[in-house]
Amino acid sequence: MKKWLLMFLTVIIGIIVVAGCSKDDAASGDGKVEITYGFWDKNQVSAVEEIIKLFNETYPNIKVKTELTPYGQYFQKLETAATGGALPDVMWMNGAHVNQYAEGKVILPISDLAKEDNFSLDNYPKSLIDLYTVEGKVYGIPKDYDTIGFWYNKKIFDEAGIPYPDETWDWTKLKEVAEKLTNKEKGIWGFASTIANQEGYYNFIWQNEGEIISEGGKSAGFNQPETIEALEYYTSFIKEGLSPTQAQMTETAASELFSSGKIGMMLDGPWMVPEYKKNPDLNVTVLPKGKTRAVAIHGLSNVIAANTKHKDAAWKFVQFLGSKEAAEVYAKTGTVIPAYNGTQDAWMKSAPDLNLQVFIDAAEYSIPLPNVKSTGEIWQYEIDILKKAWSGDISVEEAADELTEKVNEVLSKE
Template sequence: MKKFFGTIVFMLLLGLILTACGGDGAAEPEDESSSTDSTSTESSETTEDSDPDCFMNVEDGATIIFSGWGDESEQQVYRDSIERFSEICPAVTVDYQPIPADYQTKLKASMAGGTAPDVFYVDDQLMTAFGPTGQLLALDDVMAEAGVSRDDFIPALLSIFTQEGTTYALPKDWGTLGLVYLPEVFAEAGIDEPTADWTWGDLQAAAEAIRDNTDKGGFCQNADWARFAPWAFGNGGAYASDDFSTALANSDEVKEAAEFVTGMYADGSIVTSADVGAGWCGEAIGKALVGMTYEGGWMVNFMRNEYPDVEWVAVELPAGPAGKADIIFTNGIGVNASTQYPQAAAAFTFFVTGAENQGEIVKTGFAYSTHPEQIDDVVDPNDAAIAQGGTFELTRVTNWGPNTGKVNDAISQALERVYLNDQTVDEAFDQANEEIQGFLDEAQ
């Protein structure tokens, strides 16, 4: 990847800080996991007071539980991260207990019951739930002790995890979407493969050709706020104003984008993953059930591990009427304020989100580093193509304030109502706008 890519992305992300967001574990593959077994990294030595080899003081004999979502490929990324941490801080035992399904629900229940893990993934919804209640450890003081600075990270990614100037989690990675497709399906349909110069019209025409000339679905897209976001943004829209005060879901820009997407669904050129018997659209690509979809860099590991014999290609998203747009996903890692071992938990958090470990994660193709100096280190060509979405002028980190999760859910539900023919686009997005305005007002 050319060196200027990193500079461009960093400057754009820096400019996004006032509109920054995060994502649902939606940015992650859905329900793909094959294992829920825990993995423990046993400490190899302890000292009377702390680990002399660790980069900061940690409690003697500390054992911490770490949880997150993700399929088997993501779980392996963090098993490897735990191994690296154990070499740096051998006196700390990390018991990895992934929660691949119903993560938010289960984590909230464990927090309420006093059994939550010491360290865990934090998305916008959990930040909203745990930040104001003091259930996340404020990290700034211990960051200063460990020599970790907010300036080490891409600024836009921190906004979700900051309340009233206090840092409650650190971004673990970020990603964008790309147009993922199967060359064999395009050959079967007798049409040219996608290019970086494509527009919405080109995608629509290709999806129709695949629908008409093959037994595959043309384009896979569920009723999902995240996959819809590049359409809305590419038409000049947004779900809410930049100051989080005004709902914009029923703006002409958003409704026009929704008419385009749901119109393709109505004519059969868009299908959902359920329509073709897949759990999510990435799996539909792996099983060669569709010709195209919008997915992220997680496809690199997923396809490598689950469908190694399937040839697939990614290019950047097509341009909408207002220009090229993409969505930036980010999630963080935070510390349970009730942990018995706050120093050890913080040390693990800092290591996993630190530049050394992030650099290793980038090599796997799982996600992009949250450290600006490493943005141009993406090596897989498909991953690099997907990452180009971070350079688009209309790309946004979707943060709409403390109730971001509810705002995004309202968009997904509006799309679902239209997909099901329960409402027109006007009706569904007028209802969503009213709901979103309530969420924004509630957060003021």
């Protein structure tokens, strides 16, 4: 009887020990654990290091080892690591890949963790939370975000005697002013119709109440009348000689032409602030309005690997990365707009001469980029097919029909 009781107690103690270690198995004897943090932007290394230092003031027993990988190799490395069970415990994620990684059970849903710890998801723009929500579960805590602004060259406007653009502008006004700013003798185009989606035609499609991918990700909307109308308007600037051609913008990036005073107006993101603020002639305002006011939004989030051996430590770190304290560190650098509501003032102060408030305000009427499982593949189809319409080889309607067919094929396999 005593022998049986001893065996029973031994098993119970073993279970308790295992349960006690399950939060952070592989912890060292002194209770310290090490987690890895994967990201891709070398310009943010100093901010990451400062945040880790602040984190360790509260959690000295959790060591964070950083893994910096250039964006070009980042997701390829993650796929290899996922197959081998060697993912970073915490890592950056973007909207183009979150669906794929969530459905593949590569990353952890954090909705329940947030609820258990009373971690509020209301501290971030709803559109960003929606971007990282898959089948009703949130998988990432927003880190930063990008909306799109309407950039313009004050010098070109002044020389043409035209008031600067403002919130009263609509599509008609944009076309009218583009015609007046275009000066072939000086080699100046009024507007740049880039073949970019986030900082280009997506905004016009949504402003015209068109659709890119249907809600639920079941079908493409490129051949809808509203979408085609938006794409025809956007490419009309090229056809009418008011924008550089696709070939010209391939040879010299539109951003370079804009910075050098060859383009009067264009859409671009806040990631260009460090570059554009070097030219005192440049500024930014709200996008001209279509049927409705809409703008694309994207942002990065921090996610947790599903196979992490340190779930508790990883979650503590992700919470800190999503805190106001961490957001303020990023804001000071001026490189990104922190996602935590109310922490963007420091970012705006990094370029006080620019009207950066428009990027913050735009979050209120923003629409997240499509985030179906095959977003990356769909984006490639967009470039391959739409460039034929941008160059005038086929009509916008033909390109829209071809693109819709290809995208629907991709979506049907998900």
